[in-house]
Amino acid sequence: MKPSLKISVVCGLLLSSGAVYAEASSTDTQAPLSENMAQLIAQGKYLAAAGDCSGCHTIESGQAYGGGRAFDTPFGTLYSTNISSDKQHGIGNYSYQQFVDAVRNGVAPKGNLYPAMPYTSYHRINDHDMHALYAYFMQTKPATQPNRENGIGFPFNIRMGLKVWNLVAFDKPTFTPTADKTPLWNRGKYLVQGLGHCGECHTPRNFMMATEQDHPLEGAVVNYLNAPNITSKNLTQEHWTFNNLAQFLKTGQSPKGTAFNDMFIVEKHSLTQLNDHDITAITSYLLNQAQPSQSAVSQPKLTSLVASQFDTKLPGYRIYMDKCSGCHGQNGQGTPNVAPALQNNATIENSNIFNTVAVLNNGIERQSYSQEQTYYAMPGYKNSLNNQQMADLITYLHKRFTTQMTTTTVKQVADIKKQLATN
Known part of the structure; x- marks a missing residue:
């Protein structure tokens, strides 16, 4: 595989239905206490479904969140881990701070995580969403499925090297709203740049396998396919309308075609689970457009289908x-x-x-x-x-x-x- 090949296969979303844009840093060391834990857990379930957590951490014949999905990298094969509440094989023993460290910083209790876990994007996740995710995962059904040994050869199997990678390639970004944009557009920015980690697939990578921050969303080869350029300029040039793109994100199909291969997984398990507000926000950000009114929506002109x-x-x-x-x-x-x-x-x-x-x-x-x-x-x-x-x-x-x-x-x-x- 070449360096531009997949490190993170899924452009899933971990998001909440709220519109909180707090910075990702947190001083909490204990699990949050909530007067309405049921509501927090329900919100976390939405986050996990929207984040396609099961898409990465569940195999077809396995238990939910039991891990085992293979990820091919230039250095060997990685297998996703058990992230259920099981205390032996999963994350059931994680404290809230350990959960935060793993998701935001790529540091689990047993050592550094490979960047197949897109913590370089998840560092933007705000505290509100982190609390909800933790509350949900701590009460998921325990999966007794053991973790698989990675097929990574020397020297890449030495996880201490990841500390150097993090020092050089991980700038620990935080989410900052754009002042002259609408709340809807900023919501889309938050989802795409951080929780959605869309850039993990749609941004080219350099020789260190870090995303090229000067070329966000400009496309990259992932798993034998080109994750296309999804910048607003390119989407407009390819005649994506607001309605077509929103329909594609929500359903996996539109007059512009259908999702397939890895994007089909993202659509089926993640994007189709999002509420209409979040779909509209993502569309607004990607196209850099305000949501059109119904009266302003124009139907695409159809060309003749009769062969000349x-x-x-x-x-x-x-x-x-x-x-x-x-x-x-x-x-x-x-x-x-x-x-x-x-x-x-x-x-x-x-x-x-x-x-x-x-x-x-x-x-x-x-x-x-x-x-x-x-x-x-x-x-x-x-x-x-x-x-x-x-x-x-x-x-x-x-x-x-x-x-x-x-x-x-x-x-x-x-x-x-x-x-x-x-x-």
């Missing part, structure tokens, strides 16, 4: 009809509960073709949110389409369904396939 004579003469036309039209439709209109539409699809419309090649090469696993929202698995074509055919198909997809009028070359496809093979 020029389209049918493109080399990729026959390939599309053979490989794609059965699910996505002859005119790219998509099939409900089978395959998304390709007209103005964000993946295809992106000028960076990395994900388009990766998807065509490796396919996509089945995505199921519910019986009413499911997409079939897409097969990979690495053994049935050569580089020229794949380049022709991508050129056709661009010219037929998006505003991209570029011609994809064989070299572009070959270079990306080489990256996919060596990552």
Whole structure:
């Protein structure tokens, strides 16, 4: 794997329904006392669900929060740990301050945590949210699942080295609201930059595997896919509207396409659990826009889906009809509960073709949110389409369904396939 590959796979959210923006530092050393502990626990449950804690710390055949999910890194395989209230294998014996130290500072009672735990972002979590999270996790059902031994070789298995990494690469940021922005926008900033730790996937990393703070949210390769550039400038250039982005975050689908692979996990277990206020706040921050009024919402203009004579003469036309039209439709209109539409699809419309090649090469696993929202698995074509055919198909997809009028070359496809093979 290359340095830009995943250290933190999930752009989940740990957030509360409140709007508290206190600095992350805390002097508390004891668990909080609350007159309404039930309410605090319920809020913590919302945080944990929104944070996709189960997505990282629960495997399909395992107990809730029992750990065991594998994370591939350039240094070996890490396994998530048991974070249930079990006192032997989990965190049931943690004091409140130990919980804070682990989440905010990456220092657990047994030693330093690897940055796969995104404490470099979680350091921005405010005290109010930390209290709620602690209250919830201390009463979760104990998972008796033992922790797995990490597959990290020497010298990276020596955790003392993480103290040096923290000294050099961890600047312990705190959350600071932007004075000239609305409370809604600042709420989104708080969620995205800190609790959401979106930058852990969507920000490129330097040679030390630290996120490049000068290039926030500008995209990075994560787990064989490009976590795209989600800066407001790029989202606007790709024609994301406020409504489309909010719909995508809330449901995992929109007229711009669907979430897949790691982002599907985030959507299913995290973002779909958020309340409408927080979805709106995140959208406002990412697009750097105020929420539009209903009267101001304009419907996107639909271009003709009928293939022109020029389209049918493109080399990729026959390939599309053979490989794609059965699910996505002859005119790219998509099939409900089978395959998304390709007209103005964000993946295809992106000028960076990395994900388009990766998807065509490796396919996509089945995505199921519910019986009413499911997409079939897409097969990979690495053994049935050569580089020229794949380049022709991508050129056709661009010219037929998006505003991209570029011609994809064989070299572009070959270079990306080489990256996919060596990552």
